[in-house]
Amino acid sequence: MKSHYSTLLAEVRTFRQNHPDVRYVDLIALDIPGHFYGKRYPVEMLEKVAAGSPLKLPQNAVLLGAQGGLFKIGDYCFNDGDPDANRRLVPGTLKPVSWEAQPLGQMLITSDGTEAPIEFEPREVLAKVLERLQHKGIHPVVAFELEFYLFDKKLENGLPQFARDPLSDDADDQPNLHIERLSRFSEVLDDMAQTAKAQGIDITVITAEIGPGQFEINFGHCDDGLRAADWAALFCRSTRGVALKHGYRASFMAKPYLQFPGSGMHVHVSLYDAAGNNLLAAHQQQALRHAVAGCLELLPHCMPIFSPNHNAFRRLGGTVNAATRASWGFEDRDACVRIPESDPRNLRIEHRVASADANPYLVLAAILVGLEHGLEAKREPIAPLNEDRSSGTDFPVEMLDAVRAMQQQPIVRDKLGAEFVDVYCENKRQDHLAFQQEIHAREYRWFL
Incomplete structure (x- = not known):
């Protein structure tokens, strides 16, 4: 695990050296309909996540409908308190974004490989099959x-x-x-x-x-x-x-x-x-x-x-x-x-x-x-x-x-x-x- 964090930290630091004008990085994952959701992190905070600080997003973000709304699905969304779930950074995916007006980076995140993966997260479903x-x-x-x-x-x-x-x-x-x-x-x-x-x-x-x-x-x-x-x-x-x-x-x-x-x-x-x-x-x-x-x-x-x-x-x-x-x-x-x-x-x-x-x-x-x-x-x-x-x-x-x-x-x-x-x-x-x-x-x- 220590070497895992060392690799991630090296990736983030190398990115900052190569792209000193980037101040924010979008941490993104795919929801059920195939849309990206996530958070925009200051790049210095990304270093802390890469070093092992928790990265949490609402579990139910994965359940968004095609128009972004939440549906009542079993006890999810409205009877579960909308809990957070741990995510992790996907190594090798921190890259510059060239199509935005301002310099920006992006990096994939996922729940697979965490202590409590989200069973219905698309990437986790594929990870289990593989x-x-x-x-x-x-x-x-x-x-x-x-x-x-x-x-x-x-x-x-x-x-x-x-x-x-x-x-x-x-x-x-x-x-x-x-x-x-x-x-x-x-x-x-x-x-x-x-x-x-x-x-x-x-x-x-x-x-x-x-x-x-x-x-x-x-x-x-x-x-x-x-x-x-x-x-x-x-x-x-x-x-x-x-x-x-x-x-x-x-x-x-x-x-x-x-x-x-x-x-x-x-x-x-x-x-x-x-x-x-x-x-x-x-x-x-x-x-x-x-x-x-x-x-x-x-x-x-x-x-x-x-x-x-x-x-x-x-x-x-x-x-x-x-x-x-x-x-x-x-x-x-x-x-x-x-x-x-x-x-x-x-x-x-x-x-x-x-x-x-x-x-x-x-x-x-x-x-x-x-x-x-x-x-x-x-x-x-x-x-x-x-x-x-x-x-x-x-x-x-x-x-x-x-x-x-x-x-x-x-x-x-x-x-x-x-x-x-x-x-x-x-x-x-x-x-x-x-x-x-x-x-x-x-x-x-x-x-x-």
Whole structure:
């Protein structure tokens, strides 16, 4: 423990030496809906925390709804006295923030690894899954891919507007995959990439996607699942900030346009043993088939994680490469679980069903639980789409149905934690009901 604090203290002091103009550091963590919460600390106080002083925030900050409000969930929030809970600093995440007007730093905090971790904190949920897999000799290697849209900075009547082409000042309103879009928006995209790298995020490929103003960022393969999810979370934060600095609005909203493709979070996962052997390639890839079967079995019961809000369900069955049933296939982007072509060493699954605004810690935890269950159950999967285009099993496409399916699934409750499942499902149910408590103009047009 002493060496742990020495490492943290050295990190903070090095940061202060390299960034003497930074007076405050944002200590941040991801809540259940995938928003950052935290506190802004004077940098000199951060040294005290790094040396071992307590760092406490309200436990129930994790339970905030999509709009920031608190819901009554069991005894939490209104019958528990709103207690504080210990957090710790995540080593290696203290980085400068370049998109704010004033010099600033940021650093991730978490309850995992503390004496009393918060059972429903997203990072803690993933940490427990990874720890269990490690004890079983399973070591995941993970790579996220995130799609997002650029919009004009100003909304019109609350609606997003197409991003303006910086060369012609025309709206970038044409769906295409043209490489020229990367050149036209190179200034903001390059800033996003450099800012991400300054945050310690290993980003690789940038792609112009099909939707107007839509792009995709790929991350490097990482043998630390927590760090891979950290990268995805931090990228969303920095990308929004950089976009605003350049006069745009970046959004990871799942389905901003009905007529254009939605934005997804694609996760590549391979599994290795301690000797570095790819477990999915074992027994002539029979283990891969078992893992796929487990993913497909639990997928319908994890839909509140993969599609965390009303808009995210709109993306399913959309215009391009958005599955309507739990399915799999080799080199098939219509499948929920795609098997990219690769050699046995790099054999992996690509899980494609999650929306870009899903919580990356929870998405990865749910995927790993599916793989773990499949390897243990050793069942054969349904036919791949390559053999039968109608192959697939139904999954819920409405939040309240999805919540019921998740809350009642014993394997999901066991492997993700019953307390987390109950809290998460009630949070989603309450958020969905709150979303419905507003009459929109369309209702008056139809029914007045």
